[in-house]
Amino acid sequence: METQSYFPVPPGVAVEENFLSLDDILLTHERLPVRTECAFPRLGFLDKSTDTQDISEGTKMELPLWLSKALYERKRRVLSVELPKVYREGWRTVFNADPNVVDLHKMGPYYYSLGSQLLHFDSPENPDIAQTLLQTFIGRFRRTMDSSQNAYNEDTSALVQRLDSLEKVLFRSGQSGLNDFQSWEKGRAAQLTASTLVLNYRKRKLAEVQP
Amino acid sequence: MFCEKVIELIRELHRMSDGQLPAFNEDGLRQVLQEMEALYEQNQSDVQEAKSEARTELIPSIKLRHCCLLRNQRCVIAYLYDRLLRIRALRWECGSVLPANVRFHMCAEELQWFSQYKKSLASFMRSLGGGEGLDITQDIKPPKSLYIEVRCLKDHGEFEIDDGTVILLKKNSQHFLPRWKCEQLIRQGVLEHVVS
Structure with a gap:
């Protein structure tokens, strides 16, 4: 049985964000296409396409999610957020047709979490996005669970390659459950093992010695 | 764009998701703090100007910079906190004496924190078991034989x-x-x- 003492701060659930979670910080670093609805004086250097001193009203640029979320206000129009390509109508039909063929790692890798975060911005398409996210997850979950429960003692990199970060976590926990069960069946659950952390440290030390 | 430096720090930790402790990135942290200082000073001067000359059009820029400050703050806190979680895990995995290559990756404050964590854990373990003391880092799996x-x-x-x-x-x-x-x-x- 695997014992671990390092538990990272888990990411927030659905539209919530966890302040200290590294995953959430990286997720909110994803860029969104936005259009400014008012001028930002003296910040022209943020927009690489122009040399002006200010960001003028109506500029189209890409801002990270955290900044868009903080600046966005319902009452006062500061900026309007456009949907990234994979959440638009065209891609949604693809996802609805067969969620299993899409490479979510390439689209995301935070496809679900970013999609949930998009619900913060008032858009008429929000209900459709939420529905697509849910259906995509349901459609792919069966395969993810199946492969995580049955791939024992084999290279899983091909299976994991196309998964979203959320699905990867699920896959990994399925795998550790499978491995624990197998070791229990073989009567090895009570065997004391070296800490993986210590072993990994040793591996790295070895790698540093042999360039 | 602002806040790119601090993301590097976060990525560094995220890459080692198994709980290994990367070297304390003092240089990166200092650069982030410098960026924050610059943001703060720009904001101060803009606020003064907006107040004295009643230039309300500056407000969106001030807000943007302020958001960047908060973001930097969040990331730095998350960076330091996640490192503490890793250091705490080391106490359970490696025991109370850390190998030199691990200690080398910690800053002075972290070493101090580790020794204090060690002390509180030890005094907690001493207080258990009716004054006898109990080592709770032992027998993580239930023992079957002595x-x-x-x-x-x-x-x-x-x-x-x-x-x-x-x-x-x-x-x-x-x-x-x-x-x-x-x-x-x-x-x-x-x-x-x-x-x-």
Whole structure:
């Protein structure tokens, strides 16, 4: 049985964000296409396409999610957020047709979490996005669970390659459950093992010695 | 764009998701703090100007910079906190004495924090079991027997057990030892538990 003492701060659930979670910080670093609805004086250097001193009203640029979320206000129009390509109508039909063929790692890798975060911005398409996210997850979950429960003692990199970060976590926990069960069946659950952390440290030390 | 530096720090930790502790990035952290200082000063001067000359059009820019400040703050806190979680885990995985290559990756404040964590854990363990004390880092898996068969994976020198006997832990030698004595050494990868 695997014992671990390092538990990272888990990411927030659905539209919530966890302040200290590294995953959430990286997720909110994803860029969104936005259009400014008012001028930002003296910040022209943020927009690489122009040399002006200010960001003028109506500029189209890409801002990270955290900044868009903080600046966005319902009452006062500061900026309007456009949907990234994979959440638009065209891609949604693809996802609805067969969620299993899409490479979510390439689209995301935070496809679900970013999609949930998009619900913060008032858009008429929000209900459709939420529905697509849910259906995509349901459609792919069966395969993810199946492969995580049955791939024992084999290279899983091909299976994991196309998964979203959320699905990867699920896959990994399925795998550790499978491995624990197998070791229990073989009567090895009570065997004391070296800490993986210590072993990994040793591996790295070895790698540093042999360039 | 602002806040790119701090993301590098976060990525550094995220890449080592197994809980290893990367070297304390003092240089990166200083650059982030410098960026924050610059943001703060720009904001101060803009606020002054907006107030004295009633230029309300500056407000969106001030807000943007303020958001960047908050973001930098969040990321730095998350960076330091996640490192503390890793350092805490080291106490359970490596025992109370850290290997030199790990200690080398910690800053002075982290070393201080680690020794204080060690102290509070020790005093908590002393207070358990009706004043007798209980080592809660032992027996993470429920023990089935008092003695276990172990094999040495590397030379570890002499080792004294309860009854005063001294045995030599030589590479590839096999011993029958009290479980509680060797559990720590197994975790550290010196001994291997042999199950027949």
